[in-house]
Amino acid sequence: MTTALALLQNILEDLERDNLKKFKSRLKQEGPIKAGKLENADATDIAEIMMECFRAEEAVEITLNILRKINQNQLAEELQNKYIEVQKSLEPAAKRIRKQDDFWLQEFLKTHKMNMKEKVEHIFECKKTNEVHLKDVFTELFITEGDIKEVNKQHEILNIDEAIKPHKPQDRPIKCNDVFSQNKNKKKIVLSKGIAGIGKTVSVHKFILDWAEGKANQDIDCVFLLPFRKINCIKVEKSSLHEFLKKFNPELKDLETANICEIYSCKLAFIFDGLDESRLTLDFDSGMVTSVDEQSSIDELFTSLVNGTLLPSAHVWVTSRPAAANQIPPEYVGLFTEVRGFTDQQKEEYFRKRIKNVTQASKMISHIKKSRSLYIMCYIPVFCWITATVLQDIPIENNADNINTTLTEMYIHFLLIQMNMKSQKHDRKTERERTKLLDSNKTTILKLAKLAFEQLKKENSVFYE
Template identity: 20%
Template structure:
């Protein structure tokens, strides 16, 4: 019990539990025990008429909080108060564990927080974060016990938030009266185990002085946090007969955690699962009433605050932030705290070297290359030393192997094969190229997957990329083919980085980095290869058009884009983020022979609040209108499809205005969704546009707009030939009948 600590207010609670005679005896026994231990004595006059609160204060003042509690704890058995002894034992165990948690997670924070900026987002949980975390486990109706799933992209800050949670709980600032014990399981560490039990997992996370029976006695007061669950590659789809219900039974880690998550072990306990999106697939349908939460990283205000703390000069901070804000893709990346640190650090170094920030911020590949260049090039030099070049080439080789083998954590074998020696590791850790993967294993990863992708892209601009020691590493053409077909879901930027590095301004930096001009030989090779791909119909059926478009946007070469895009006849463009709009608009202007385009505009995260996203329809911003410019800039375009796209009324006006433009030759408008007000505007289009032949109003349930639309459709000047899937309510059915008598050919039965 010596390790335990309960403040004087807690001692006061125990004294209040004593009956009057017990309290009198307690005071006398305390005097005797203090004398036996050689402590400063308490006189009879001091305790004669003192009340409970006064006596607790006297003990604290005379002996200190810890020693006062130790004295009190030794007296409870002599009063035959077994209940107080047991309660004190539980309190002491909980406190001992809280102290253990605080020490452990303070170390973890220091190890992981190399991107911290003084005075900005420290380990103290914010009021906003605390409120959200408390709300996670607020009972909703009768749905108890509670399972929370916190998902977010890699390095968005899941582990960071969970570390703050554990520290806040250890200090009593979070879940104070909700959970007696909170256990954190990191699957990155646990996957090294073979067989274990839930008792075994708990024992790894608690001081030896806490009896396990005491922990599981109240399972409803337990919270299990399972971080990085995707590391186990667990599907949670095992038959129930393969799960276990005994918390003492040893089974594979996947089985134990699967049994916990599927409520076979300690079903009353609360669970918090942190995982990447859609890993494993269908997770929401497997778990019992999960509370799904999205972690979206830094809000706009956070990103601005971070820049202001990172730069010593506020004016420079706001200038850098403004340039980043203007680049939608770069600004979106800065939602990830680590990438926000990397971008801010890069721009700060660029300023110190007297470089133009606007040129650096123009594309994400420019920022990443500047960051790497500054990392390996001394401030007063124009290029790296030969030793630094060799180290950089080894990193590029390692990154490329990891991309092709789906490896993000590297051990001694992978490091050695690619030319990275043990002596290099401390330097790479100091440079913040690597981060230690775990405390128990000698393994390392790049500080972020995006940086691994960037190093891998640079590998293909080295002198001899074909000579890789791993046979799994493909050639440049294989890289582009795999990327554009998205055969590897983990590849996000590598193809865009490769194409972005072919810009003349980036080639000059690459020449300085590697001491060669290999990149200039790659550009015509890739241009010819991409042009041949875009002329193959079977490939186009498999290609992810946004990936190609982002690559061309990064490269910003009119000649290159024109040659690659001129063979395209049709494209399908899902619009998920604001950055997709500018990228699509840039590339579509080079599709000179385009005849069909399909836009699919989804709801996106326009801005976040706290830990939960505020969902906002991208179309409401009106920026989708830049996509409609393709209708007037390309005279060959005949078909426009708007899949899952809800237009704002302003966007409806822009689209209708574009459809009546003299150089717009759209003949088929498919899957379009118009409001009642939009249908009134559309009725004018039908009277003025003699080129539109097929109109698809799938899913429209029109009321007020129906009469105006029917009037236009029945007008002699309307040349529309087919109307598809118009939902007609009973009140407008007579109007629809008149249209059929007028000769309009519906391609499907009306609702």
């Protein structure tokens, strides 16, 4: 770090006064450095400020980029060549250190990957016996790069209308595994929005599963999955980032104090899933956290990761329903994506994966296509699952015209399936007669309906009590 500091100081001192001003102006756009800090800073000060805010390699890379932008290519080349020489001279010593420390670190990373894989590899469908492996049913979604300026407070039902419109030729698809590699911006935040049931969480889980199995994003050492639904349950006033992460990752509890810093110097990715469910009060102008062992509120830990004052080199991915996405200020977002659900081709692919019997799958797809509203709604993955569940429960013969598959009828039949499962689980009996099922569950259904209606009026989509 000291060597990198000296290199930066020497190079910046070679800049003429006007070019140093241009350098400071460009540096203000890089993120965590506050403009006031740079106002009266000379070359030595600038180098020190950069080393405080960035890792050594990152500080050098940022300096190289700015030098090229202000047409100081000769100085940029000089800095690059000297930094390469320094790295080569330090390499043997670094290798010796790594040999001693490598074993515990590799063991930790292996345990962490195994634990993350176990968390995400199954999809829970109603009951334990219906648990399926993610890879068996996962179908790639249509995800596109969006315009962060379009994030608004529009009601979700209006976003559904937008989502079912034909895709435009300029829509650039992005695979879930590529969200970080497609973010060419210096801002590390990826923000993904999409309506309820569109597949945001499943995409996040597929990203983690492929990473844990060594199939993608192997430049990342640790991925931390942090669902807001679970974050809401943490009832502490103050916590350090390390203590916070231990609540989600038990393997961190076994680390010795001396090894904690080593983990946070690795390449990390934080995935915050479901911002719309968050009960945090987000104030991006409040006090900022700069260290993993600094005590702070959960709100400030999150905002500090997003604005880059805490672990500035870490990747951060936030998913949200549309109405809540505007809680993240656009100046911190490097890549904004929209999860658009299934294309027509992906709908069919899902049903063929979900229904293993080829003939049954073909009949189901053919039947769904007969109902325009049903077929359109199947762009939402969770609705595809509901449809498959219902139509598996009703045998589809060659003549399926007698099966009523309006959206209302579909939801009613799905509710009946759920009630029947409840009867099997709690009452130890199977009841196929519709009237008896409804009568025995009427009180509960009405209470649930009232709860949902009253809470939705308050714009509260998650309740625990």
